[in-house]
Amino acid sequence: MFGSLFDLPQPLRRLLWWSFLITLPFHFTPFLNGLIEGGIYSNYITETYFASLNNFRFNVQTAEWADPWSDPWSDPWSDPPDPSSVDGDDPFYIVQLHHPQHWWERLGLERFDIDVTDDVAMDNIPVDSFASLDALYRRAPRQGQAQPWHHFVYASPSIIHIEGIWLDKWDRAFNELLQYHYANPTPTGAGFHYLSCWRSFLCDIWATRGPALLHFTTESPDPSNKFDELNQRQQIPGYLPVVVRIIEFPLMDPDKPALPPGLFPSHFNQLRSVTSQPQMWQLYKPFNKMTQVMKRLADRCSKAEKQYAETYGRLYKLEIRIQNMLGLENSPWPGLARIPAIALSSGVSQVLGRTWEFVEPRARALRKRYWDKKKNKEPREPLDEGTKWKRDGDEDTKWKRDGEEDTKGKRDGDEDTKWKRDGDGDTRWKRAG
Structure with missing residues (x-):
């Protein structure tokens, strides 16, 4: 595409370049707003996808739960x-x-x-x-x-x-x-x-x-x-x-x-x-599904305009003001500049989101494995059928718990509050001062 532009005669290329510069104030704000709206569109698609899965499960379970209570001679109660x-x-x-x-x-x-x-x-x-x-x-x-x-x-x-x-x-x-x-x-x-x-x-x-x-x-x-x-x-x-x-x-x-x-x-x-x-x-x-999605995107952008009045709201008002000054309220050019920006921004947001979903659990595992050891912190680990665990802190708060049959436990503090408990049959307590 760009190669064919360079093959054009020089006067025509200059005309296209000056036309682009002259109309830059007009199509720059729609393009910039389209980049912001692409992120809003990406969030809408992601939220709707997970919400539809949860709602599908909820609707099916509700209908199946209600069917046994329905009258066999009438429509289901669901x-x-x-x-x-x-x-x-x-x-x-x-x-x-x-x-x-x-x-x-x-x-x-x-x-x-x-x-x-x-x-x-x-x-x-x-x-x-x-x-x-x-x-x-x-x-x-x-x-x-x-x-x-x-x-x-x-x-x-x-x-x-x-x-x-x-x-x-x-x-x-x-x-x-x-x-x-x-x-x-x-x-x-x-x-x-x-x-x-x-x-x-x-x-x-x-x-x-x-x-x-x-x-x-x-x-x-x-x-x-x-x-x-x-x-x-x-x-x-x-x-x-x-x-x-x-x-x-x-x-x-x-x-x-x-x-x-x-x-x-x-x-x-x-x-x-x-x-x-x-x-x-x-x-x-x-x-048409895309037409409906664009309507929902317009609803979200209207809310974002009020929620972020100092940033996106000002940019959108600037775009409307420029259109009114040039008398191009019904012109298709703002949409032509906005559509590629929305596609570009939403595509990048989707790629970054999928990449983060892949990297985030692995980064958390690496942090738990190396960073906790560097800080001399031993994470809780399941022991023996997943019921026993142990945690060691500093000397003042050191304690442990073992899931033995007699449920014996022990806690040591300073000399004034040192005490221990033995899980005998009568649950006797003993404290040494």
Whole structure:
């Protein structure tokens, strides 16, 4: 790449060089901020990875623990129906999604890449593949003119959902939405499910946070469009692929709510604008993991801007000020300068992190082996079945303990406080002054 630049004519090279110098104040701050944001991105990826493993184990254990207590004639207790009314007396019920290995079955969907009946194969499947949104299918309707299937999953930010108690204002709005659609069914005939993002493996892999609505629908591939993502999926006879879109709230774009003029965009109205408009879901692009990760990175950067207001916060404000001065608020150049910086910084952070994971335990072992001997410190070592141990300090605090059958011990101090104990049957004590 750089060799081809040197092959250019000298006037053109000078033009490129002066163009770089002139625009340096503009793209330097995005590049510098991108280096900082790359470290934030690396920390987010690492934390999410370990959190998803812990949450997967937690979700599976919770579901398995609750199954024996479930009613054999109803749904398992691990996925109980949630009352959607405050008093719990009205018949508005939806099912929660808990088990990360069977959540798609609750929606009436099929997956042909995972056999849930094969326990041996299930143990060898990568954990994150259970939350894949690119391998979902639904049986095609018998009638060719049937309407596409639609469904919504509400992702709640609340920690726990208790009957009669709504801990979040968005949960209250969702409760009103369910009551509204009980009297006024959705135009597409969509149903609802509930998902709590607190310690949720699914929310970790989908890189979403409540409140959000996940829209599921069946779509047919377009044979004329070679770049259609659905054409890349495996074609299953008698089944249609399912496409997922994530709609996060609050809706920041004023054009997205599609509310009548003069209607206040309350929490309930925002939710209803998505579920009541039959074509509203088409305003959002299908699920893309990198797009969701970038949203979570933006959330982390917003927090870092406030937490480190004197450093990163000032640099970010300087970048915005320069863009406003040059009238380039909507220009793609800041992103073009930021992306390679994020990739470079996150890559270096990941390499250093993996290197530290390899070096740190070995450095600790070497320190324990050589440094403690240099300081005349003998570390505690297990002796005889791991029950006996000995520690020697200076003369004033020297003591030892042996795990003998009669549990004899001895401690020597100075002459005034010297005493000893013999572990005989009557646990006699003896002290010499």
